[in-house]
Amino acid sequence: MSIAAPPHGECECELALASPGWLDTLDAGFRRLVEVPAALLVAAEVLILFVGICARTFHRPIIWSDELASILFLWLAMFGAVVALLRGEHMRLTFLVSGLSPRVRAWTETLAVGAMFMLFALMLHSAYDYTEDQSFVEMPALGWSGVVRAAAVLVGFVLALLACCIKLARHRPVDVAAVAALLGAIALGLYLAAPLLVTAGNWSLMVFFVGLLGAGVLAGVPIAFSFALATAAYLLTTTSTPLTIVVGRMDEGMSGLILLAIPLFVLLGQLVEVTGMARVMVAFLASLLGHVKAGMSYVLLGAMLLVSGISGSKTADMAAVAPVLFPEMRRRGMKDGELLSLLAASGAMSETIPPSIVLIAIASVTGVSIAALFTAGIMPALVLALVLAVVARWRAGREEDQTVVARAPMSIVVKSLAIALPALLLPFLIRTAVVEGFATATEVSTIGIAYSLVLGILVYRGGLRWRAAIPMLARTASLSGAILFIVGAASAMSWALTQSGFSHALAAAMAAVPGGQTGFLLVSVVAFMVLGSLLEGIPAIVLFGPLLFPIAKQFGVHEVHYSMVVILAMGLGLFAPPFGLCYYAACIIGQVAPEAGMRRIWIYLGSLFVGLLFLTFVPWFSIGFLPGK
Incomplete structure (x- = not known):
């Protein structure tokens, strides 16, 4: 299978306004801030797992290696998702968008970034609550607080929010305003229609998981974010379920240790x-x-x-x-x-x-x-x-x-x-x-x-070439983050569908x-x-x-x-x-x-x-x- 859609960053840059020098400098610095730790996390995972295999082979197993690998894996998934966002490598459907005029296509690019910004802004407080809830969890092998692991989601959301801000700064203010107005109108419409949607029962699923989700995917919003937004909108509109549940399900979906094979096989x-x-x-x-x-x-x-x-x-x-x-x-x-x-x-x-x-x-x-x-x-x-x-x-x-x-x-x-x-x-x-x-x-x-x-x-x-190591590891993190974020978002959506x-x-x-x-x-x-x-x-x-x-x-x-x-x-x-x-x-x-x-x-x-x-x-x-x- 393909693990990510072809990069869309070049297309986006062509359709946006010419960037001032300070924005280019800020973008380059922010990318290094995210890509270097992501690359090091990939290298650390390889080293930890390989040492664990060697230790087990010599009948001296390291009891905490899997637990440490699991912690770093969630950090890798979140940092990788941010790198994929910066590079435009999250999976998306562009067949319809690519046939539009350059001006309309520029607006849809702004819509994609605006939708991602909306998701992270909506989920940020829930991510903080989820991290705080994990303070009562103690890891059995390492004895660390669960915050060490759960903070990866919060930090990832903050970095992703900042990345969206940088990307939005490259777009025309009129497009940003139009996208904000559209997303606000959709949110207001769902709020006003909430009583009707609640009484509609499972028929309301058509609104969120066919209408809203389908519109987002066809408009070029990355698939993972379309999943997550549709799920959050459904839960906020028709249930009293807190969004911390969505964060928890995303964490659980991305954290299966068997999924750690994904970045390693990509590398x-x-x-x-x-x-x-x-x-x-x-x-x-x-x-x-x-x-x-x-x-x-x-x-x-x-x-x-x-x-x-x-x-x-x-x-x-x-x-x-x-x-x-x-x-x-x-x-x-x-x-x-x-x-x-x-x-x-x-x-x-x-x-x-x-x-x-x-x-x-x-x-x-x-x-x-x-x-x-x-x-x-x-x-x-x-x-x-x-x-x-x-x-x-x-x-x-x-x-x-x-x-x-x-x-x-x-x-x-x-x-x-x-x-x-x-x-x-x-x-x-x-x-x-x-x-x-x-x-x-x-x-x-x-x-x-x-x-x-x-x-x-x-x-x-x-x-x-040793000088190519960091770019190769960062590329691994980006492709892996795009996959794992989809798995997390789809896990949350699957849970919502099951509960319904x-x-x-x-x-x-x-x-x-x-x-x-x-x-x-x-x-x-x-x-x-x-x-x-x-x-x-x-x-x-x-x-x-x-x-x-x-x-x-x-x-x-x-x-x-x-x-x-x-x-x-x-x-x-x-x-x-x-x-x-x-x-x-x-x-x-x-x-x-x-x-x-x-x-x-x-x-x-x-x-x-x-x-x-x-x-x-x-x-x-x-x-x-x-x-x-």
Whole structure:
């Protein structure tokens, strides 16, 4: 999956007023104030977890390491969310906004920042109350007050509020005033309509979680903030629930220790690219298959399978593979639209390859075994890779020229294998360590980081630069913060929906679907394709996973099999134009205009859909290799 939308900072700067020098200086200083601690927090987490693994290996476990890692993780999530805000890297839907005139688009950018400002201003006092409440909690291993941990939310909200102020200062005062008037009018309207909304019961959910949420997402307000604002508005308008509950649910959603694997795998993905490990793996596949018909398409599919098992991030996967392969594929006559379509389809194909971040999210919110998910995720991806390979073979005669490419001499193949072998071992090291129980999904990422650093320094020399360490760590914090803030906001929203009784109504409706298990699975496939397209993978699974997995169990669907089905369905939606965020990420990475692939991609997505239906109704490919099966 993609862990963040493409950066929008450049667009925003173009649409805003020219910034005075003092504002640029203030912005640069504030960024350093936030990015350096965020980068150091990432480094600290890696070090603490790696030391913990080493200590346990030598039978001298450090009893407080997990607790300290959990504390720092919440600080990392909040600082990372602020860095993502400053860089414009929070996930958002820009399809509709991008088609507007520059003047209107400038106003929608102001609206996005104004909505974020409103959220933090609204939640700031509740964050203070929540921090104060945690003073009565004492951490069992370290003996510290709970304030040390909970203060991360308060500090993060304060920093985010300041960041919004700096960003608003770059926008036209008339736009800021218009946004303030609009948001104020919406708040006043909800206040006056409160008695009517209360009496409407669950029908009021349509106002907040369809109308208000949908309007925010379509207007380009980042998805996480749209979630949080809709939830806060619903609770303030129709209930007496204090907003400290929302803060607590966001804290709980972001704090699952298994989610710590997210920033660590993001960092690992960057190291794989910087050290050249991805490049040598692709070079080996090209020497092996480059001479056959559709050979470079096979290489792309194989490379995505390999790299997906390392980085866990769709954006990182595509960024590691496309720049290496696209020039040669273009030289052989493949059109840009075909390249883009194959790249996007291969991203959707490999969604279940461990350590997929969506697998980690599912394990966190549903309690499904992460080891079982890691074991089950490989075979469905291989089936879909075979499907895409067949389509690529059929398309090759139409797209490639008839240039004959000589088979690489065996000496070249062997040499490229020898060079790539250390890198090729990494995905197998990661999967084996988790499946065999040597390390958790979180811990194994630190092993991968250490392994990549050793390879980068001793084997693949030249890619690593110490001066690039802080920017790389800050980038990791930013992408991770964008993901984790969505998880937190979606957790709060999911709780509100559950408290409203919506979950029971949904369960009843899904249980009444005609066709029993078959009907439920078909509805789930379609629903998660739509959710993946509109909401992205992680927020969709955090919102609906806790609601739908128990229903799947009632229908006799294995939880691991259901996980594979919904992940692949979300992947199809995520890469499907016109709304799929990752489709546009593939366009940026491949440097191809979005319209170039609008027609061609449906051939690939259609074949993936057929493959998904096959996997849906043949569960063996998902659970056949689990212990006891």
